[in-house]
Amino acid sequence: MLRLLKLELQKLLLNRASKILIFISFILPFFVIILSSLRINFFGLFVLELGHYGLFNFPIVWHITTFFAAQFKFFFAIVVVSMIGNEYSNKTIKQNLIDGLSKKEFILSKFYTIVFFSAVATVLIFIICLSIGLYYSSISEVALIFRETEFLLAYFVKLVGFFSLCLFLGMLVKRSAFALAFLFMLFIVEWILYGLMAWKLDENTADRIQNFFPLKSMWKLIDQPFQRIAISKMPDSKALIYDFAVHWYEVAIVLGWTAIFIFLSYRLLKQRDL
C-alpha cells in the first residue's frame, strides 16, 4: 500500500502544474477561513469581525468551516482528472502495466492518493477549526468542543466520494477537460431528472429520490449552514427549522457510490486494450 502511494505521490509532486493545484486546493480554503476570522477594519469606517456574530463558536464552527472548505474541492478535482488524463496522453499507463504494475494496483494507487489527500485536508481543517474555535468561544469543556465533529467525518467522506467520481470520469473519457465537462453534465442531468420527477410525481418523493444521486448525495452530507445561522439569530422562527445533522445513511450512500466508482474504474481498465 505504501509502495503504491509513494508511486503516485512521485508522479504528482514532480509535476509542476499538479503541485501548484494541490497547493492551491489546500492553502486557499484555509487562507480564506483564517482571513475571515480576523478582525478587518474597513478604513476606519466600520469593523468587520465575523467572530462577533458567533460563527466561530463551538459547535457551529465545525459545520460552517467544513461546508465552506468543501467548496474548494474543485481544485483537487482537476488534479484527479489530470492524473488519469496524463497517464493516457503520455501512454505511461501502458508502460506502467508492462513494467509489472497490475491493473488493480494502478487503480488502487490512484485511490490511495485520493484517500491520503482527503485525510490530510481533514486533519488540517480539524486543526484550524480547533484553534479558531478556541480563540472565539468561551467554552472550555472538552465534551462541548468535540460535539458535532461528525462534520469532519462527513467532510472526509464527501471528498473521497467526489474525487472517486472524478477518477471514474477520468478513466471513462481519458482526457481531463472532457472529464470535467462530464462532471458538469452529470450535475445538469441530476437536476433535469429531479425536475422530471417533481413534475410527474410530487416534490417530496423527488427530493427523497434525488438524495440518492451521486452529486446530490455528496452535497447532502454537509447541509448549508445559512439557515442554521439565521435560526441562531432568531430562535423563535419555527419556519426555518430544518435537519442539518449528518446521518449515517447519508454517509452510507456516498460510501456506496465511492465503491461503485472505484469498481467501475477497475472494470473499465480491465476490459480496455491499451
Added chain:
Amino acid sequence: MESILSINNLTKKFGYLTAVKDLTFDIKKGNVYGILGPNGSGKSTTLGIVLNVVNKTSGSFNWFDGKVSTHNALKKVGAIIERPNFYPYMTAAQNLKLVCRIKGVEPAKIEEKLELVGLLDRKNHKFSTYSLGMKQRLAIASALLNDPEILILDEPTNGLDPQGIHQIRQIIKEIAATGTTILLASHMLDEVEKVCSHVVVLRKGEKLYSGRVDEMIASHGFFELKSQQHEALLKVLEEDPIFGTISVENELIKVILLEPMDASSFNRLMFDKGIVLSHLVKRKESLEEQFLQLTDNNNDQKLQSN
C-alpha cells in the same frame, strides 16, 4: 531447456478483424528470438497480450512455466513497446526511480544502466528535452533495471537516424552477449538476421515459419540468367524438375533450385541443350528475399514475376 514464455493457440479479434490467429510458439532461455512480419501482421498485438495490456480473445500464454501470475512475471521482464513512454516532466533518473518502485527493485542500478546506454551525463535532464534516439536508449536502460530474464523489444530502431540505429543495435548485441534471452519484433530483416538465432514469421496474424534462422536460409540458392534464346531457355527450365519457381524481370530470368547444383554444371547442361548464356550468376537468398517469398507466396505470385 527452461521455457520462459509459451504461447498456445492465441487469438485476438478487434471486431471483425483478426489480428492474431491461433498462434503457438515457445521461447526458451538463452536464445535470441525474432518476430518478423510486415506492418500490421500482429507482432505488437501478440506482445501486447503477453505484456498484459491487450486482452486476448482465446487461447493462453504462460510465463516461466505458469509458476507466477502475469503481472509478477513482468517484474522479471524488461520490455519496450513501439515508442518510449515516460513522464516528460521528470528527469531520466526520476523516471527510472519510478520504474524501480513499480518493479520493486533497489534504485542502485540506475547509474550503471544509464552508463550502459551512454546517458549518464544527461541523467538530470528532463525527459522532454531528449531526442528520439536518447528516449529509446533510456527505454532500454529502464527495461534493464531489474536485470531481466528476458528483454522484449518492439521495433527498437523505428524512426531513428542511421547513427541512432547503429547505437541501439550495438547495445542489443552487448546485452545478447551476456546471455540474456531477447525477443525482438521487427519488420527489418537484416536486423533479425544479424541479431537473432531463432525466428517466427507472421503474416496477417498467422505463423508462417518458426525455427532457426540459419535453417530458414538454408536453401539451394538460385540462378540469375540471360540469354539470346530467351524462350528456349524458359522452356528447358520449365521442363526440368530440378528447377522451382521461375520469374522474369526485364529479360533477367531468376530460377530457384530445388536440388544443389553449381554454376559450371548448369552451364554445361545448357550448352548441351544448345543454349548460350550471356549472363549466369548463382546467388543465395538473403533473409529479406526469403521473407518476401514466405509472406507473398500465400498472397499473390504476381509480385515475383513483376
